[in-house]
Amino acid sequence: MPALEIDDLRITYRGSRGVIPAVRGISLSLEPGDTLGLAGESGCGKSTVAAAALRLLPPGTEVSGRIMLGGEDILTMSFGRLRAVRWAGASIVFQGAMHSLNPVHRIARQVAEPIVLHEGVSTDAAEKRAIELMAQVGLPAWRARSYPHELSGGQRQRVMIAMALACSPQLIIADEATTALDVMIQAQVLALLEGLVADRNIALIMISHDLSVLAETCARLAVMYAGKLVEEGPSHEVFGHARHPYAQALSAAFPTVGDPAERRNPHGLAGDPPDPAALPTGCSFHPRCPVVMDTCASTQVELRHARSDWQAACLRVEPMAPAQPAMLAEEKHD
Ligand SMILES: Nc1ncnc2c1ncn2[C@@H]1O[C@H](COP(=O)(O)OP(=O)(O)O)[C@@H](O)[C@H]1O
Ligand code: SF4
Numbered sequence: 001m002p003a004l005e006i007d008d009l010r011i012t013y014r015g016s017r018g019v020i021p022a023v024r025g026i027s028l029s030l031e032p033g034d035t036l037g038l039a040g041e042s043g044c045g046k047s048t049v050a051a052a053a054l055r056l057l058p059p060g061t062e063v064s065g066r067i068m069l070g071g072e073d074i075l076t077m078s079f080g081r082l083r084a085v086r087w088a089g090a091s092i093v094f095q096g097a098m099h100s101l102n103p104v105h106r107i108a109r110q111v112a113e114p115i116v117l118h119e120g121v122s123t124d125a126a127e128k129r130a131i132e133l134m135a136q137v138g139l140p141a142w143r144a145r146s147y148p149h150e151l152s153g154g155q156r157q158r159v160m161i162a163m164a165l166a167c168s169p170q171l172i173i174a175d176e177a178t179t180a181l182d183v184m185i186q187a188q189v190l191a192l193l194e195g196l197v198a199d200r201n202i203a204l205i206m207i208s209h210d211l212s213v214l215a216e217t218c219a220r221l222a223v224m225y226a227g228k229l230v231e232e233g234p235s236h237e238v239f240g241h242a243r244h245p246y247a248q249a250l251s252a253a254f255p256t257v258g259d260p261a262e263r264r265n266p267h268g269l270a271g272d273p274p275d276p277a278a279l280p281t282g283c284s285f286h287p288r289c290p291v292v293m294d295t296c297a298s299t300q301v302e303l304r305h306a307r308s309d310w311q312a313a314c315l316r317v318e319p320m321a322p323a324q325p326a327m328l329a330e331e332k333h334d
């Protein structure tokens with residue numbers, strides 16, 4: 001059973017800034033142990049998807065489609081069940097989550113809190129587990145007695161990862177979880193997260209604007225633009241050989257480390273993402289697209305399979321020919 005299955009998710013915020021269609025029909029599926037990187041410029045809807053997966057959106061937000069977490073329907077479940085699922089089913093580590101640690105409580109107590117709450121064990125037993133978890137994220141046991149201000153930023157973000165792991169979730173969403181850390185610490189925290197999800201067969205969605213970080217950590221990459229997925233496929237393909245011009249520009253904006261030719265010529269992308277309240281017609285990337293065609297402004301473009309495991313939403317992508325019944329029959333006899 002998939003750890004997470006999102007089907008045609010649409011999310012519209014309504015507020016003082018008017019009607020904002022932040023997510024416009026996204027489908028994703030992750031099996032246990034799968035790692036998916038979700039990329040795109042600021043404002044394309046990444047955090048909105050993450051918040052929706054745990055029903056953390058502000059009241060009044062319109063949501064349609066389906067979100068199944070370990071076979072349970074997140075959008076229709078009771079509040080009681082939802083409380084149990086947040087931590088034990090799935091947990092999110094946000095950017096700057098380390099600032100949400102309570103300054104007056106010792107670390108062990110804070111890591112133990114969700115364990116006491118969800119598993120009904122004693123505080124002592126939960127704190128013992130908390131210390132074990134801290135060891136797994138590379139924090140020495142004596143740090144358990146520290147207060148948050150006594151830890152560095154990297155150590156506090158490790159504490160947040162320990163908390164995310166505390167109740168053995170099937171899914172972790174890391175939303176720009178390492179963006180605020182310096183590059184060396186970021187690499188350590190990413191390697192740690194990668195190892196932990198692999199050991200425990202946890203599904204991981206890692207969100208970042210930095211495609212190169214995602215490509216190193218995740219097996220698959222999905223690129224969002226203006227509330228939609230514009231490309232989804234194996235990381236090494238999407239990062240190096242993207243089919244969608246936006247995904248191409250995004251990967252070219254992060255040159256390969258140590259490649260002097262690329263460093264001289266980073267292909268940034270001019271302009272800003274569109275205002276979600278006033279989206280361009282047709283392919284919403286057309287005003288910025290370097291290879292735009294006459295038909296792009298008037299044609300709705302959906303994801304199409306460039307290969308069975310690789311999709312892109314661009315009219316220039318040749319869709320894969322549908323499999324012929326004869327071929328399918330042959331495959332069955334193989
Ligand atoms: N609570 C909210 N109310 C209204 N609009 C919002 C809210 N949160 C996000 N948005 C808008 O939704 C769009 C997507 O935002 P977000 O999901 O945060 O993007 P990302 O994480 O990719 O930067 C943006 O235009 C943003 O301004
Ligand atoms: S559909 Fe047209 S505008 Fe959109 S990405 Fe492809 S070529 Fe560019």
Ligand SMILES: [Mg+2]
Nearest residue numbers: 046047048175
């Ligand atoms: Mg965000």
